Amino acid sequence: QVQLVESGGGVVQPGRSLRLSCAASGFSFSTYGMYWVRQAPGKGLEWLAVVSHDGTNKYYADSVKGRFTISRDNSKNSLYLQMNSLRAEDSAVYFCAKDVPRAAAFDSWGQGTLVTVSS
Amino acid sequence: QSALTQPASVSGSPGQSITISCTGTIDDVGAYNHVSWYQQHPGKAPKLLIYDVSKRPSGVSNRFSGSKSGNTASLTISGLQAEDEADYYCNSYTTRSTNVFGTGTEVTVL
Numbered sequence: 001q002v003q004l005v006e007s008g009g010g011v012v013q014p015g016r017s018l019r020l021s022c023a024a025s026g027f028s029f030s031t032y033g034m035y036w037v038r039q040a041p042g043k044g045l046e047w048l049a050v051v052s053h054d055g056t057n058k059y060y061a062d063s064v065k066g067r068f069t070i071s072r073d074n075s076k077n078s079l080y081l082q083m084n085s086l087r088a089e090d091s092a093v094y095f096c097a098k099d100v101p102r103a104a105a106f107d108s109w110g111q112g113t114l115v116t117v118s119s
Numbered sequence: 120q121s122a123l124t125q126p127a128s129v130s131g132s133p134g135q136s137i138t139i140s141c142t143g144t145i146d147d148v149g150a151y152n153h154v155s156w157y158q159q160h161p162g163k164a165p166k167l168l169i170y171d172v173s174k175r176p177s178g179v180s181n182r183f184s185g186s187k188s189g190n191t192a193s194l195t196i197s198g199l200q201a202e203d204e205a206d207y208y209c210n211s212y213t214t215r216s217t218n219v220f221g222t223g224t225e226v227t228v229l
Contacts, residue, residue: 035218037165044122044223045157045165045208050216059216062120095164104212105155105170112164 002026002108004096009113012086022079022096022110030054030074033099035106036081038092046092049081050099064090086117123148123209123221130227136197139224141209142190147219149190153212156185156194160205168207169194196226204228 008020022034036048049060049070058070069082079096093114097106124142131137141148141156148154152172157165167176169185172192182197192211196203209221 037220044206045159045210045220047210047218047220050218057216061217100155100167100170100176103155103170103174104151104153104218105167105210106157106165107167107170107176109164109166 004110006110006113011116020081024077029077035097040092125221125224128225139194141192147211147213154192157208
């Protein structure tokens with residue numbers, strides 16, 4: 001069955017960088033678009049970024065554009081989120097999610113990894 | 120990229136039906152039929168309930184149904200059950216090739 005496992009979260013100081021990973025299994029990773037979504041403590045879901053199945057197309061939410069970079073390595077069945085210039089408001093649980101083809105929806109989610117930006 | 124507007128809370132008694140609205144603009148909900156709905160229980164990852172306005176993934180109860188009119192989408196839960204108590208989020212694809220979530224609705228089963 002589909003499994004998505006995020007890693008790389010932790011405590012980081014403002015202005016520093018962090019790279020999140022999402023290990024995928026149970027499906028043909030290279031044929032699906034993938035997403036990052038986050039949720040600040042006690043808050044709602046926020047869509048962050050999408051990467052196409054082959055990595056050529058990437059789109060970002062305005063809140064992270066220019067600071068965050070989504071990427072993937074299909075040879076490793078892995079999705080990444082490089083987060084630079086981190087701010088306190090980036091503190092959240094970060095989820096990776098798998099695309100529903102041609103529907104721009106998310107049918108499988110990881111359990112999330114917590115990022116805390118604090119000095 | 121403003122969040123789609125949902126009511127903060129909706130409640131109902133067991134067996135009743137409730138409807139959650141999700142209001143966007145002509146650049147998101149009104150532009151495409153790529154509206155989806157998610158259920159999230161505390162401490163858990165969201166679960167896809169509806170995609171493309173009204174399609175249900177395999178395994179999702181037919182008590183959940185979706186619709187759309189203009190810039191507003193709706194999720195109806197019929198035959199409300201205790202396990203339906205959760206947070207619900209809508210999501211839409213946008214004309215900028217991005218997605219946007221709704222503000223979220225807390226459903227309480229009385």
